[in-house]
Amino acid sequence: MKFEVTILGSSSATPIFNRNPSAQALNINERLYLVDCGEGTQQQMLKFDIKARRIDHIFISHLHGDHYLGLIGLLSSMQLNGRDKPLNIFCPANLKEIIDIQLKFSETTLEYEVNYKFTNAAAAEVILDNADVTVETIPLDHRMACTGFLFREKKRMRKLIKEKVEELKIPVEYFSALKKGADYTAPNGKLYKNDTLTIDSSEPKTYVYCSDTLPGDWYIDQIKNATLLYHEATFLNNMLERAIETHHTTALQAAEIAVKSNAKKLIIGHFSARYKTLNELLDEARSVFPGTELAIEGRVFEIE
């Protein structure tokens, strides 16, 4: 099953040349999930071939402009491009008011259904559960209500041990039950336990999106063992004071979160506009957690 993330924006607060505000597109089993939607996200989508019509779910972490300003333009373009299937938006409640007033004054009617599910930054909550994935909010500590998101692949069915199934000549109509864990009783009455006929599927993979926040222990348990952890790293650690003041994380701290939570791999992003190049941020994080990569516009990370 495909599970990958494309970085559409890596910049904090103000964009700089070649760095756009926060946005990421997750491809989970060929369905797209947009995570944050800073100004210019639809232009970034055009650039990196992320098709709006394949997005059915949008997640907005909080209402600082660099995380949501691109949403109204994207919704309008979906309308202009003839969308007719529902769109699900997971966001702080006030965003609906922002969207509605703009639809009103721009005299735009969305002819597709928009379902809002409002997030609550006070407690973790499963906000989506479909055939491919569950999504939980991660309460974060920013200057305003803010949640991260944890995408957990659904556990796949067990896999048949082909040789065993052929040897016993098990009829094909039993396969589905076997994959779900059932035992098998042969025509001669002999019972075969499921684990002699199938093997377990691999552990579900997880993608964790943490933006924007002070680093802390309270979300370590929830994000434990992430296959891929994205964590904001707005500053270098020599600006720790500024990071604390603005409720952000340094590259060093992001790497420490990756270590503590036993992440398999870490992406850092949400870089302050003061950093014209990113090497120092990467080096700092790698000094603590070697498996760190930079969120760079257009880069695609497989979650594996």
Place this chain on the structure above:
Amino acid sequence: MKFEVTILGSSSATPIFNRNPSAQALNINERLYLVDCGEGTQQQMLKFDIKARRIDHIFISHLHGDHYLGLIGLLSSMQLNGRDKPLNIFCPANLKEIIDIQLKFSETTLEYEVNYKFTNAAAAEVILDNADVTVETIPLDHRMACTGFLFREKKRMRKLIKEKVEELKIPVEYFSALKKGADYTAPNGKLYKNDTLTIDSSEPKTYVYCSDTLPGDWYIDQIKNATLLYHEATFLNNMLERAIETHHTTALQAAEIAVKSNAKKLIIGHFSARYKTLNELLDEARSVFPGTELAIEGRVFEIE
């Protein structure tokens, strides 16, 4: 005096790869005037070296998203970049409500002064008059209240005829009055009429911005003899019906407006996303008005 326009966006309704929604930056005597501000305008400004701190005046033609969605991001970035001088915004009244609700929910306080002057699409009006330029609204006929803008350079002072001034040994303290048109009485009592000592400055140049509208006769007189006319040309003329339905202009019609209004030069823009290349639009307009150019992101036109 510098008088030039940089195209930041040339796309209508939906952006396409390499074409951004409407925005232009006018440089008039080294002060910048932003005209429309579609999504991603601040990113385009970074790309084409248009410095936000040099902008004191922003003009928004109407409240379709492709003309204003970039404004809130630009205002926020100005704040984050420490702006402390006033900003003047000329726009439909409802835009203030859209901006205010976003400032509120993003918990952003602008510490610089923002002065709104609301436009009225019912009648032409001078909305700005400073040392360099006057700006008038142009009432247009779109699906919602919409105005164009006419930028008219201030008439420069008369120029001294150097040889004449030297011959008569006119003291330097008289120069300012002469440039303003005063006559000169020599110490011997002889009167010299101003037009024997100075020559008139060139005719003030004008830049006309017409977007979005049905083409029509009612604004021809107002925009007469434009040094440079920008006119929207959303469609080819083979889509005239669609142009009428959506209250837009075709390339052919834009060129006809240039002919009727005796423009010196024409730029067409606001191209529908259906046109992946623009040659046909240019050819169509040039068949009627040869002095046509395309609005292309990053292109700079001198108004001369």
